[in-house]
Amino acid sequence: MVPHLVTALTGPISELEQRILESVPAVERWFRLEWMEHTPPFYSSVDVRNAGYKVAPVDTNLFPGGWNNLSPEMLPLAVQAAMAAIEKICPEARNLLLIPENHTRNNFYLANVVQLRRIFQAAGLNVRIGSINPEITEDTLVRLPGGEELLLEPVIRSKYRLGLKNFDPCTILLNNDLSAGTPGILEDIHEQFLLPPLHAGWSVRRKSHHFKAYEEVAKRFGKMLGIDPWLINPVFGHAGNVSFAQGQGIEALQETVHTVLGKIRRKYKEYGIAEKPFVAIKADNGTYGMGVMMVQDAAELASINRRTKNKMSVIKDGQQLSDLLIQEGVPTIETIQGATAEPVVYMMDRYVVGGFYRTHASKGADENLNAPGATFLPLAFEPEHILDAQGHPTEPLPNRFYMYGVIGRLAMLAASYELEQTNPEAEVY
Known part of the structure; x- marks a missing residue:
């Protein structure tokens, strides 16, 4: 199930949300049957956008950081x-x-590592932190601003195993998304469990593959629920061999943008949506919100400025950007204290364990919030018993986070499809 968390949604329940809330038994049974056939990713986080008329995932991370942004009350769920x-x-x-x-100087990221260590220690495991950063050649103690300490130890490789000095683990948990490629030290490990597998890393993974799998999931879920799958699925396209710096592949990119915008316009007309559609053009691999721009018209791509060209040329770890996902832009209706907001759902195995809001005071409802200046607000649990003015218990409030938990799990299921398709050890018939 999904924890009952307080969201920023205060208005009337939308038709889509009502349909989902009325169908909880059918939804949970559907997921239960899916997990009998498919293996969920070890852990994941999903960025969700709620436009009111539709709710959809816009990014799925299989090496989630940000565990430190979950409230302390969520720790028991994560441990279980x-x-x-x-x-x-x-x-x-x-x-x-x-x-x-490898970025050992980012204290926010290291606070996430501390939280992961706390979760797995509470789950009954001896946890140590092993670095594959070539610069870490000896034990390195890092002190965080909150007073906590993290000991980074250089990983030792034997023939088929990874470990540390006087520490031989049976399980290795990667919180490194392998954007720069798969380092040799992690390959050909046959006697230990490596979680997630190497083919979940950005050296193999592509967002276009993920959203193709999600499209299939959305169609099947939509049929079960009796809804148009577009209401939970962003339209997308793909463009390859693009170089903004050299002006290569721009015409093909414009054609794809034009096609995706046309599909969105037809849906807007069908549902009487008066807003102007837009697309997010994103790096097909990579994280941290790098290599993202918003476009309302394909013609805009013919005259982008140098700053945007530079932003769209290089992503995390200095990787050159050439493959692009063109994704339907889903505006967000949510705000917190005047700042634009979007929920991020966190999952481990097949369970939703919590979430938080990413907010940005200087970004609009149709902009990328995963950008410098973003803040993260933990979600609180809904109080179990609320009394009215006469001191009598009120009717329990609907779990408005439930819809986000459903969308997060649909994206997680799509990731399981995706990993099955890219598994190098899968049997081919």
Whole structure:
């Protein structure tokens, strides 16, 4: 199920949300049957946008950072889910090696590593942090502003195993999305569980593949629920071999943008939506909101400025940008204290364990919020008992976070489809 969290939604319940809330037993049974056939990613986070007329995922991360942005009250849910996930994979697990990203000077990211360590320690595991950063050649103690400490130890590789000095783990948890490619030290590990698998990294993974899988999931879920799958699915297209710096592939990109915008306009006309459609042009691989721009007309791409060209040329770890996802822009109706907001749903195994709001005071409802200046607001649990003016219990409020939990799990299911399709060890018939 989905925890009952307080969202920024205060207006009337939309027709889509009402349909989902009325169908909880059918929805939960549908997911239960899906998880009998498919293996969920070990953990994931999903950025969700609620436009009122539709609710859809816009990004799915299989190496989620940001665990430190969840409220402390959510820790027990994460611990329970971690225990279930580990028991399913390696019931006798004792030692867990956590491999983080290489940017050891980012205190916000390191606070996330501390929180992951806390979760898996509470799940009954011995947890140590192993770095594959070539600059970490000896034990390195990092002190965080909050007073917590993190010991980064250089990873030691034997023939088929990874470990640390005097530490031999049966399970290795990657919190490194492999944007720069798969380092050799992580390859050909046959005697330990590597979670998530290497083909979940951005060296293999593509957002266009993910949203193709999500499109299939949305169609099947929409048929079960009796709704138009567009209401939960962003239209998308793909363009390859694009170089903004050299002006290469721009015409083909314009054609794809024009096609996607045309599909959105037809849906807007069908549903009587008066807003002007837009698309998000994104790097087909990579995270951290890098390599993203918004466009309302394909003609805009013929005259973008140098700053935008530079932004759209290089993404995380200095990777050159050439493959692009063209995704329907989903505006957000949510605001918190005047700042534009979008929910981020966190999951471990098949369970929703919490979420938070990403907010940005200087961005509009149709802009990318995953940008410098973003803030993160934890979600609180809805109080169980609320009394009216006479001191009598009121009717329980609907769980408005439930809809976001459904969308997050649909994206997680799409990721499981995606990983099955890209698994190099899968049998081919």
